[in-house]
Amino acid sequence: MNILITGANGFLGKKLSLKLLEQGHELYLLVRSRKRLDAFMQGEGSDFSRQIHILEGDVTEEHLGLNRELVHSLKGKIDALYHSAALLSFDEKDRDKTFKVNVGGTENVLNLALEINCPKVLYISTAYTVGKEIFGAEALYSADRRFVNPYEASKCEAEHLVYTFREKLDIVILRPAIIIGDSRTGEADTNFGLYGFLKGIKILKKRAMRRQDGQFCRIYLDPEVAQNFVPVNYVIDTLDAALIHAENGGIFNITNPNPPLQSDVYEIVKEVLDFPQLEMCVPLSSAEMTSEEKAFHNSMSIFHSYFQRTIDFPSDNTQKLLADAGVPMLQMDRDVLTRIIAGYLLDEASISS
Ligand SMILES: NC(=O)c1ccc[n+]([C@@H]2O[C@H](COP(=O)([O-])OP(=O)(O)OC[C@H]3O[C@@H](n4cnc5c(N)ncnc54)[C@H](OP(=O)(O)O)[C@@H]3O)[C@@H](O)[C@H]2O)c1
Structure with missing residues (x-):
């Protein structure tokens, strides 16, 4: 198949x-910067260069910034489009930009799909809508x-937009939760979600090692x-x-x-980092925290x-989809989680960063 991917x-x-x-x-890979x-093209993608067409563009622009000839040349050529491009900022200050990319960009992608007669759009949303x-x-x-932040709100609005196109083309909404590394190798090329937290813990450990006073570093999280x-x-x-298997x-x-x-997560981090001073406590008021603990919690x-909060996400549709495709359901045991967390924490580059 010929497939266009944004992001x-x-x-x-x-x-x-x-x-x-x-x-x-x-x-057909849409990127802002070739x-x-x-x-990727010189590494993992190098064996496949003949299967790759690079499109330089921006989802916030009409036709994703592609020129008229290019759009014309894509007509009838694309069998499916994955729309993964998004701005993953939780910052209220980025609200306008977040909506521009995540909602305006999605509208441009859907309109392009119609214009080039692409029959199927798979929209990557988030479970946190x-x-x-x-x-x-x-x-x-x-x-x-x-919503917790403008990111969630923008992704929910984009889902509604995508859904309104279901009379004109096949649309599918895919909602991952917090994406972490590869279960087989632990490898992850992201600083989002879990990785922001792990980075904070590494900074805590560095400070504890510098102090050498054996004092506990408390993180205030509900263990349950x-x-x-x-x-x-x-x-x-x-x-x-x-x-193949998802319906409109x-x-x-x-x-x-x-x-x-x-x-x-706490036990694995403590073990992998060899950080015996790390202690998990139920949340206290910030008045009871040390200045270092306050700095960690503020970050x-x-x-x-x-x-x-624990959120209950039913996933019957996904389970049926995977069964239809003959793909096993997720089995993420403690060993897998340890491999993924260690993949980041023991990475030399991430330790020195
Ligand atoms: N990571 C997660 O835990 C998670 C969880 C649930 C859902 N998701 C969803 O999964 C999708 C992919 O996330 P990710 O983790 O791969 O994020 P990512 O690494 O930040 O990738 C997002 C991509 O979107 C591109 N992009 C941003 N603004 C753009 C624009 N105006 N025009 C064209 N491209 C633009 C970025 O391009 P540049 O490289 O040029 O910056 C980047 O390559 C997103 O839709 C996200 O909402 C992610």
Whole structure:
């Protein structure tokens, strides 16, 4: 098949590209900077250069910034389009930019799909369009619910937009939870989600080692709250299965039915980093924290809402999709999580950063 991918330079975009290239598909990769794709083209992508067409563009522009001739040449040529490009900022200051990329960009992508007669658009959303609720569904959420940040709100609005196109083309909404490294290798090329937290813990350890006073470093997290981590290779398998097996209008939570507890993550981090002074406590008021602990918790403030609640995500649609495609369901045990966390924490480059 001929497949167009937006966000092809991203964490997910590159892994998805590789999987589809290995299957023999021909890819049209939309990137803002051809140069940034160089490492991929000279590394993992080098065996597939004849299957790759690079399109330089920007989803915030009409026709994604592609010129008229190029758009014309794509007419009738693209069998499916994965829309993965997005701005993953939780910052209120980026609200306008976030909506411009995530909602305006999605509208431009859908219009381009119509113009070039692409029959199927697979939209990569997020499980967190659920907002501040604790029970999810594999259905559109009301757009007037309360959200934790503009990112969630923009992705929910974009889902609604995508859904309105289902009379004109086949649309599929795919909602990963927190994407972490590869379950087989631990490798991850991202600083988002779990990796922001792990980076903060490494800084805590560096400070503790410098002090050498044996004092405990407390992180204030509820041990009973679960974090919905999904390995990137599982997400890619699901995106791939959806290409053939998902029907028009399908919504899929790519979530972990047995998510690890924060206490599991804490124990693994403590063991992998050999950091006996690390202690997990139930949240205290900031008045009771040391200045170092306060600094850590302030740096994690964008995650607070996620640290405080377990969200129940049903994933029946995804389970059926994977069964139809003959792909096994996610089995993420402690060994897999340890491999993924160690993959980041023991990486020399990430330790010195
Ligand atoms: N990572 C997660 O945990 C997670 C979880 C749930 C859902 N998702 C969703 O999965 C998708 C991919 O996320 P990711 O983790 O791969 O993020 P990422 O590594 O930040 O990749 C996002 C890509 O979007 C591109 N992009 C941003 N603005 C653009 C624009 N105006 N025009 C064209 N391209 C633009 C970026 O291009 P540049 O390389 O040029 O910056 C980047 O390559 C997103 O839709 C995200 O919402 C991610």
